[in-house]
Amino acid sequence: MLDIDQLKFDEKGLIPAIVVDADSKKVLTLAYMNKESLKISMEKGLTCFWSRSRQELWLKGETSGNYQHIVSITADCDRDALTVVVRKDGPACHTGADSCFFEEVYRGGEPEGFTLEGLMALLQGRKETLPEGSYTSYLFTKGIDKILKKVGEECTEVIIAAKADDKAETVYEVADLCYHVMVMMVEMGISVEDIRKELASRHVIDHKVKQEKMTGNAK
Numbered sequence: 648m649l650d651i652d653q654l655k656f657d658e659k660g661l662i663p664a665i666v667v668d669a670d671s672k673k674v675l676t677l678a679y680m681n682k683e684s685l686k687i688s689m690e691k692g693l694t695c696f697w698s699r700s701r702q703e704l705w706l707k708g709e710t711s712g713n714y715q716h717i718v719s720i721t722a723d724c725d726r727d728a729l730t731v732v733v734r735k736d737g738p739a740c741h742t743g744a745d746s747c748f749f750e751e752v753y754r755g756g757e758p759e760g761f762t763l764e765g766l767m768a769l770l771q772g773r774k775e776t777l778p779e780g781s782y783t784s785y786l787f788t789k790g791i792d793k794i795l796k797k798v799g800e801e802c803t804e805v806i807i808a809a810k811a812d813d814k815a816e817t818v819y820e821v822a823d824l825c826y827h828v829m830v831m832m833v834e835m836g837i838s839v840e841d842i843r844k845e846l847a848s849r850h851v852i853d854h855k856v857k858q859e860k861m862t863g864n865a866k
Contacts, residue, residue, distance in 0.1 A: 675739035713737030
């Protein structure tokens with residue numbers, strides 16, 4: 648484990664910290680830490696930075712409630728930059744955006760990799776603009792009853808495919824179900840992060856139950 652004193656802070660006593668979402672792997676922000684803010688971050692398990700504009704310590708989320716819970720902090724090979732992996736309680740950007748990086752400067756010819764967050768953003772865009780000829784627009788126009796009907800139908804299709812032991816068809820139908828569930832989520836204002844947090848809370852409970860069972864068996 649690297650010691651703080653082995654890190655290379657610049658002439659102003661600062662080191663850049665690239666904050667990354669632990670689940671989506673998205674870069675959330677670029678901030679700066681000094682030794683004091685880094686120590687606070689490690690002690691609290693929450694990101695604390697040095698504000699260059701205000702010239703003061705800045706515990707992320709102290710006023711907004713959008714705390715960033717630290718998973719890990721890693722230095723680069725030169726020890727003059729940090730990657731801080733976090734799980735966040737809310738938007739990382741003061742504008743309310745999920746990430747501070749949203750102003751596109753250039754787009755190459757290579758397609759972006761698929762992400763659930765990207766699909767959710769696309770569905771949200773369909774809901775806001777309702778472009779003609781879009782099946783997603785049609786669902787949003789018809790409303791929650793139609794969306795729920797499709798969710799029910801796709802659940803049935805998944806069961807039929809799985810019962811037939813047809814893996815390819817089951818994968819296809821599960822994808823259809825996921826799409827319609829995500830349309831429902833957008834309609835209801837539920838985010839991928841909401842589901843992720845719920846699953847994470849169940850993982851913690853499950854882990855505790857397993858520990859209790861193991862302790863009980865050992866007695």
